[in-house]
Amino acid sequence: MEHLDFFSAVGNTPLVELSHSSPKKGVRLFAKLEGNNPSGSIKDRVAASIIQSGEESGALTPGQTIIEASTGNMAMALAAAAKQRGYQMRAVVPPQIAPGIADLMTLFGVEITWMEPRSGMLGPIEEAQRLADENGWWFAQQFTSPANVKAHYETTGPEILAALPQVDAFVAGIGTGGTVTGVGRRLKEKNPDTIIVGVEPKFGERLQGLRSLEEGYIPPLLDMTLLNRRFIVDSPSAFDAVRRLVELEGIFAGISSGAVLHAALRVAEGMDGGNVVMIFADQGWKYVNAFPWMSHQQRPEGAPDDVAWW
Ligand SMILES: Cc1ncc(COP(=O)(O)O)c(C=O)c1O
Structure with missing residues (x-):
């Protein structure tokens, strides 16, 4: 087979x-x-496409930590792909996500940074960028990456x-x-x-x-x-x-x-x-x-x- x-x-x-x-x-x-899809959502397509474009451009390097602003699915999709490719996964998450999703993210090995209530989606995006800059992590940027639409x-x-x-x-x-x-x-x-x-x-x-x-x-x-x-x-x-x-x-x-x-x-x-x-x-x-x-x-x-x- x-x-x-x-x-x-x-x-x-x-x-x-x-x-x-x-x-x-x-x-x-x-x-x-x-x-x-393998991790359970449409975001597997985007995660695969974004990681591929990061690797091709040289911005994502072996063993690096990936960070993303996500309400769950994208973080889990990136985490699943990261396991295959040997990256670590972190996510900045707004507090209003559905019950149980954070446990699933943790199960996938995602390190979570929680945002304040009322930070909207812009809050997690800005925080993910800040943490990426500060720590040399790679920000996957599903909200702006052309690889998302391309997928x-x-x-x-x-x-x-x-x-x-x-x-x-x-x-x-x-x-x-x-x-x-x-x-x-x-x-x-x-x-x-x-x-x-x-x-x-x-x-x-x-x-x-x-x-x-x-x-x-x-x-x-x-x-x-x-x-x-x-x-x-x-x-x-x-x-x-x-x-x-x-x-x-x-x-x-x-x-x-x-x-x-x-x-x-x-x-x-x-x-x-x-x-x-x-x-x-x-x-x-x-x-x-x-x-x-x-x-x-x-x-x-x-x-x-x-x-x-x-
Ligand atoms: C469950 C679910 N439905 C729909 C969407 C929306 O997809 P898109 O980000 O392509 O607009 C998402 C994105 O996070 C999602 O997690």
């Missing part, structure tokens, strides 16, 4: 049709299951098109903006009419891995000109969608995937027909502890559950 090394096991994730979830006849929903432009996007040549709408969460920008650019090159939808958490709420642009930090990699719509999803809607997904399809995806599914269902309702592709960035297992915590957050009667901004 052929065997693979860790890096060649990254990507080539399945694109699965959600045949029980479409709200409309003639609209087909497809999910790219990025939780199938999606060269792998995620082409894989989608190889599996499904006609993509009418594409829905992905916005964290660094790398996924929606890299895949969006590739899909629009193939078909300029593809609708690209970016999904954000509601202002002031946490959806692990996603960021509200309303908080004032526009990720530098995010190409807003590619976005046809921005969709704001609140946390209860994202969790409801995760539960519904397991119920209807038997797929247990992460919280950002619930937000993406929730937005995609709204997009699908407004279409006459066609194919909607979603990114499910990770699986649900690492958020199991977050479920009882979230059940306290009930939406007030009559409050809107989401807002389509464009």
Whole structure:
């Protein structure tokens, strides 16, 4: 039997049709299951691409310590890749990450520096840069590295098109903006009419891995000109969608995937027909502890559950 090394096991994730979830006849929903990557998220693609570019440029040297600002997935993906390549891994982490994620990061061998509450995402980024400068560590910089967008432009996007040549709408969460920008650019090159939808958490709420642009930090990699719509999803809607997904399809995806599914269902309702592709960035297992915590957050009667901004 052929065997693979860790890096060649990254990507080539399945694109699965959600045949029980479409709200409309003639609209087909497809999910790219990025939780199938070796460390469990889409960030394996970015970690592999960023480490490769660091090694090629000579900026990342053997045995060096890598540091990153991360809410979890990127730190774990870099840590997994670092184990393979002989690097140490550190992360600067905002305090609002989902319960249990820090334990997982520690399990992967990540040394964590916690930021103060309300430091936003800019706080961890600036602190990671400061620590890198002070200690001679290599700052992976998922928020600004072109290797992030490149990973999606060269792998995620082409894989989608190889599996499904006609993509009418594409829905992905916005964290660094790398996924929606890299895949969006590739899909629009193939078909300029593809609708690209970016999904954000509601202002002031946490959806692990996603960021509200309303908080004032526009990720530098995010190409807003590619976005046809921005969709704001609140946390209860994202969790409801995760539960519904397991119920209807038997797929247990992460919280950002619930937000993406929730937005995609709204997009699908407004279409006459066609194919909607979603990114499910990770699986649900690492958020199991977050479920009882979230059940306290009930939406007030009559409050809107989401807002389509464009
Ligand atoms: C679970 C999850 N979903 C979505 C995203 C967003 O991806 P991107 O950074 O490419 O915008 C991330 C990024 O950290 C994530 O961890």
